[in-house]
Amino acid sequence: MLTKRIIPCLDVKEGRVVKGVQFVSLRDAGDPVELAKFYNEQGADELVFLDISATHEGRETMVDVVRETASALSIPFTVGGGIRTLADMTRMLRAGADKVSVNSAALQNPQLIKEGSDYFGAQCIVVAIDAKWSEEDGTWMIYTHGGRNKFPKEAVAWAKEAVALGAGELLVTSMDKDGEKTGFDNALLKEIRAAVNVPVIASGGAGNAEHFYETLTEADADAALAASIFHYKETSVAEVKNYLRSKGVVVR
Amino acid sequence: MKIGIIDYGMGNLFSVEQAVKRLGADVIISADKAELLAADALILPGVGAFPDAMTRLEETNLVSLFDEVVATKKPLLGICLGMQLLFETSVEKGDNKGLGLFKGRIAEFSGKDAAGEAYRVPHMGWNNLQFKRYPVWLSKEALDNEYVYFVHSFYATDLEDADLVAYADYGGEIVPGIVQKGSITGMQFHPEKSGSCGVALLTAWLKGIEKGEA
Numbered sequence: 001m002l003t004k005r006i007i008p009c010l011d012v013k014e015g016r017v018v019k020g021v022q023f024v025s026l027r028d029a030g031d032p033v034e035l036a037k038f039y040n041e042q043g044a045d046e047l048v049f050l051d052i053s054a055t056h057e058g059r060e061t062m063v064d065v066v067r068e069t070a071s072a073l074s075i076p077f078t079v080g081g082g083i084r085t086l087a088d089m090t091r092m093l094r095a096g097a098d099k100v101s102v103n104s105a106a107l108q109n110p111q112l113i114k115e116g117s118d119y120f121g122a123q124c125i126v127v128a129i130d131a132k133w134s135e136e137d138g139t140w141m142i143y144t145h146g147g148r149n150k151f152p153k154e155a156v157a158w159a160k161e162a163v164a165l166g167a168g169e170l171l172v173t174s175m176d177k178d179g180e181k182t183g184f185d186n187a188l189l190k191e192i193r194a195a196v197n198v199p200v201i202a203s204g205g206a207g208n209a210e211h212f213y214e215t216l217t218e219a220d221a222d223a224a225l226a227a228s229i230f231h232y233k234e235t236s237v238a239e240v241k242n243y244l245r246s247k248g249v250v251v252r
Numbered sequence: 253m254k255i256g257i258i259d260y261g262m263g264n265l266f267s268v269e270q271a272v273k274r275l276g277a278d279v280i281i282s283a284d285k286a287e288l289l290a291a292d293a294l295i296l297p298g299v300g301a302f303p304d305a306m307t308r309l310e311e312t313n314l315v316s317l318f319d320e321v322v323a324t325k326k327p328l329l330g331i332c333l334g335m336q337l338l339f340e341t342s343v344e345k346g347d348n349k350g351l352g353l354f355k356g357r358i359a360e361f362s363g364k365d366a367a368g369e370a371y372r373v374p375h376m377g378w379n380n381l382q383f384k385r386y387p388v389w390l391s392k393e394a395l396d397n398e399y400v401y402f403v404h405s406f407y408a409t410d411l412e413d414a415d416l417v418a419y420a421d422y423g424g425e426i427v428p429g430i431v432q433k434g435s436i437t438g439m440q441f442h443p444e445k446s447g448s449c450g451v452a453l454l455t456a457w458l459k460g461i462e463k464g465e466a
Contacts, residue, residue: 002422003378003399040447045378071270076401076445093299096266098403098445120263121300123374123403168374197363199376222372252378252399 005223015061051081070096117166147175177205256291263299298333335438356411389460
């Protein structure tokens with residue numbers, strides 16, 4: 001039986017993991033490859049690297065990070081952030097990434113999803129959707145620039161459109177819940193879950209193991225992603241999986 | 253020992269190369285038939301669409317390589333799309349002819365099970381392998397119910413019972429995970445991305461080559 005997946009997310013800036021990760025066991029907690037190994041040993045099912053580099057050099061460094069990770073590890077990982085063209089996708093996938101995730105570039109040019117999907121296969125193309133409730137519109141809308149700017153598209157409609165264009169997976173982040181640690185936005189996730197037939201990764205709001213349980217069962221998300229609670233050791237991948245197992249959720 | 257990875261321009265060879273190297277084998281990546289046939293065993297990787305892959309194999313003059321692989325009993329491992337290409341036909345983007353080393357065809361997941369319930373396509377993530385039998389090179393491994401990483405929208409069906417080694421259950425379908433006939437093996441999942449179980453499988457295959465069992 002296919003398991004639910006637990007995915008730690010690493011924000012990488014100029015080749016270094018940011019968010020002040022504190023792991024005494026690591027030689028270098030800012031080294032994305034060291035951290036990737038740590039999460040692999042903890043039982044992470046997959047990893048997401050989000051490149052938040054501001055410079056061209058930083059993005060070049062990301063290719064090295066991807067190559068080193070693929071050399072050291074035998075679990076799948078996705079690279080997002082700064083993927084704007086088919087050439088960007090090619091570089092990351094050739095360097096050993098299993099999937100690439102596109103966000104704002106796909107909003108500006110939805111054909112990018114189709115191009116990537118036709119060329120590499122749908123399973124390589126993840127579309128990241130940053131959604132936030134809009135009182136004005138009475139639904140979830142797409143937001144860009146870290147949730148500051150509203151993009152004139154409904155989240156659920158965009159999810160459908162992205163899948164029709166060839167997205168093989170959706171990474172849905174609630175900008176309302178992100179950083180709040182009060183649980184995932186299961187209402188949003190349920191709507192998206194019902195609208196598409198590809199795997200959906202829940203993101204934004206994880207505070208404890210129960211939140212993972214809720215989103216993986218109540219909203220039927222296929223995977224759940226978190227960053228800071230894993231980095232700050234508020235919980236661990238192993239602890240979350242043990243809890244899920246105790247509640248009868250099939251995990252690896 | 254030298255493993256030849258067949259480079260016909262489809263997909264991510266890097267992870268496969270690294271996984272085999274980590275296990276101590278030498279790797280050559282090549283599209284040259286003579287160079288590949290000089291290796292002890294071959295891996296046919298592949299990510300992408302079936303018809304594109306067959307076209308690339310034809311363009312790189314590599315289709316005839318497989319006749320010699322069969323004739324010389326050279327161990328061959330097809331991974332993911334590389335496994336699917338070993339079958340007779342595929343329905344991906346039309347009716348396609350494959351290499352025909354295994355009987356059977358490649359069908360698409362319907363997205364609806366027998367009860368009419370929807371399931372997700374692609375089949376993406378960790379699923380457990382259920383073994384029907386163990387090839388000689390794998391007989392010392394206890395891998396029943398271990399999880400491996402799948403990511404695909406098409407799967408092998410109508411194959412010979414005797415060729416099926418292990419399968420996963422998805423959407424009520426029997427999804428062949430490992431197939432094997434003589435020196436030809438196919439893995440639908442990615443052993444190079446399947447954690448400890450993937451490492452055990454690749455290790456056993458490499459050892460089997462050394463011992464002449466694979």
